[in-house]
Amino acid sequence: MSICLFIYILRKTIKTASFNLETTELIRSIKFNASEMKEIRKLVENNKELFKNKWNEYFNS
Numbered sequence: 001m002s003i004c005l006f007i008y009i010l011r012k013t014i015k016t017a018s019f020n021l022e023t024t025e026l027i028r029s030i031k032f033n034a035s036e037m038k039e040i041r042k043l044v045e046n047n048k049e050l051f052k053n054k055w056n057e058y059f060n061s
Contacts, residue, residue, distance in 0.1 A: 005055050009040055019044045021052050 005021035015031040017040055024045050029037060044051070 005052055007044060007051050007055075021048055021055065024048060 006027065007019050007021055009015075009017040009019075011032075013031070015036075017029040017032055017037065018027040019025065019041075020027055021044075024041070026037070026041065032040065
């Protein structure tokens with residue numbers, strides 16, 4: 001069985017986004033504009049392995 005790893009981005013202004021870390025696919029976005037989503041997606045793609053490692057450290061410890 002495969003477990004999906006997700007990252008959630010939250011902002012003080014109640015903006016949220018979630019990404020599947022295996023595929024960097026956007027799962028859901030609320031209130032981020034297109035330029036913000038472009039920047040966030042780039043950050044997720046560039047840091048995918050770091051996020052996955054930290055996820056595993058947290059949930060497998």
